[in-house]
Amino acid sequence: MVFAVDRGRYAVLVNGMEMTAMRARELGRKGITVGDRVSVVGDLSGRPDNLVRIVRLQERETVLRRTADDTDPFERVIVANADQMVIVASLADPPPRYGLIDRCLVAALTAGLEPVLCLTKSDLAPPGNALVRYEQLDIAAVVTRRGKDPGELRARLHGHMSVFVGHSGVGKSTLINTLVPGTNRATGVVSAIGKGQHTSSSVVALRLPHDDGWVIDTPGVRSFGLAHVTADDLLWAFPDLEDGANQCPPGCEHLSADAGCRLDDWVATGHSTRERLEAFRRLISSRSAPE
Numbered sequence: 001m002v003f004a005v006d007r008g009r010y011a012v013l014v015n016g017m018e019m020t021a022m023r024a025r026e027l028g029r030k031g032i033t034v035g036d037r038v039s040v041v042g043d044l045s046g047r048p049d050n051l052v053r054i055v056r057l058q059e060r061e062t063v064l065r066r067t068a069d070d071t072d073p074f075e076r077v078i079v080a081n082a083d084q085m086v087i088v089a090s091l092a093d094p095p096p097r098y099g100l101i102d103r104c105l106v107a108a109l110t111a112g113l114e115p116v117l118c119l120t121k122s123d124l125a126p127p128g129n130a131l132v133r134y135e136q137l138d139i140a141a142v143v144t145r146r147g148k149d150p151g152e153l154r155a156r157l158h159g160h161m162s163v164f165v166g167h168s169g170v171g172k173s174t175l176i177n178t179l180v181p182g183t184n185r186a187t188g189v190v191s192a193i194g195k196g197q198h199t200s201s202s203v204v205a206l207r208l209p210h211d212d213g214w215v216i217d218t219p220g221v222r223s224f225g226l227a228h229v230t231a232d233d234l235l236w237a238f239p240d241l242e243d244g245a246n247q248c249p250p251g252c253e254h255l256s257a258d259a260g261c262r263l264d265d266w267v268a269t270g271h272s273t274r275e276r277l278e279a280f281r282r283l284i285s286s287r288s289a290p291e
Contacts, residue, residue, distance in 0.1 A: 001081075002036045003205035003214075010054060012038065017046035024055045032057060034203045034216060035080040035161065062112045064163060066224050079163045079203060079216050085113040086153070086215075088166030088175065092124035097167055098133065102286035103224040104165050105137070109237035109283075110229050113163070116156055117141040120171040136279040150175060154208075161205075161214045168220025176217045180206045226287045231255075238280050240272040255281055 003018075004011035010021040010032060021040055023032060032038065032054060042052035060080045085108040089096045101117070108115040117134060119127045123145040131141055144150045156162075157179070166172045177183050183206055205216045231254050235242050244266025245254060257264040267277050 001205070002032060002034055002038060004202070005032070005034060006202065010038075012040060012052070012054070014040060014044055014046075014052070017044075019044070019046060019050060019052050021052045021054050024053045027054065027057065030057055031077060033077045033080050034205050035082055035163075036060065037081065064107060064111045064113060065228060066107060066226070078165075078218060079205075082113055082161045082163040082216060084116060084157075084160040084162040085111075086116045086118050086157075086162050086164045088118045088120060088164055088170050088172040089130070090121045090124075090170040091119055091127055091130065092121055094167065094169055095125075096130055098130075099286060100167055100224060101134075102283055103226055105134075105139070106226055106229055106234060106283050106286060107224060110233045114160075115139045116153075116162070118153055118166075118175070119143045120175070121146060123147070134279075136273075136275040137283075144171075144175070146171075146174075150178060154179060157208060157213050157215060158211055159213050161216065163216040163218060165218055165224075166220065170220075172220065173217065176206065176215060179215060180208060229287060231284050234280070234283060238272075238276065240276060241266065241280055244271060254284060 001013050002010050003013055008022070010023070012019050012021045019040070021038075037058040038054045039056035039058070040052040041055050043050050044052065062082055063080055064078045064082060064085070066076055066078060085104065087101055087104045087108070089101050096119075105115050117130075117139055119130055119141065122143045127143045134141065140156060142150070142152045142156060144153060153175070164172050164176065203216060203218050205214050207214055231252070232245070235245050235254075241263055244263050245252070247262040247266070248254065249260045252261050253259065254261050254263055263277055266272060267274055
């Protein structure tokens with residue numbers, strides 16, 4: 001497995017040993033990212049300064065992508081083969097950015113990752129409003145506070161490959177350092193205007209101690225473009241609405257009955273709830289709403 005990438009070199013785990021790899025020329029322009037499972041050849045003894053070659057990229061089970069903005073057609077692969085996304089948001093200093101949280105949820109749900117909402121700094125503000133906002137989405141949520149071990153979060157990471165995403169300054173790297181002691185991921189202070197300073201600058205997978213799980217730390221993001229996501233991409237995460245959407249006209253964005261959407265009728269006949277439909281439409285609208 002590839003657990004770090006740095007300027008054309010890849011840190012890979014082979015039979016429990018960490019090695020440095022280069023990509024073979026025959027791979028062409030095929031991208032390799034953290035979380036990828038690869039086949040390597042060369043001296044696999046694990047001796048210092050040894051280089052092995054990546055000769056094959058195995059099929060990915062999941063791919064988490066984002067675009068630079070909503071008009072950018074170029075998709076950037078963030079991580080491969082994760083099965084869980086931990087969306088880290090602080091309750092204060094800086095306050096929650098719901099637009100960014102919603103976009104991360106869309107990215108997770110459309111990529112086949114199980115989302116977990118992690119609300120930090122509950123010692124500064126209560127989590128009630130944030131929890132109510134997302135209760136109709138049936139997603140897992142944990143609340144942490146500074147100076148207290150994140151035991152509930154740790155339990156949810158057990159046996160999973162979890163990618164952590166969040167705005168800079170929300171305490172993401174602090175959580176990583178607590179979960180994986182000795183990691184020393186860079187942390188920073190929050191600026192006077194309430195926006196976090198960028199700290200961790202690379203994507204890296206870290207094995208959880210005494211566990212078969214992994215956490216993948218990513219740089220703090222200011223935006224999460226979703227140019228590659230359509231309304232129908234998100235529908236599979238709402239099975240209670242999917243059959244109703246099949247009654248909509250072709251190309252329906254599922255935003256309003258005035259535009260011909262039949263989901264309101266579907267809800268009215270008891271197949272889902274108004275709250276679930278509103279939550280779905282909020283996520284759809286988040287693709288173009290301010291973050």
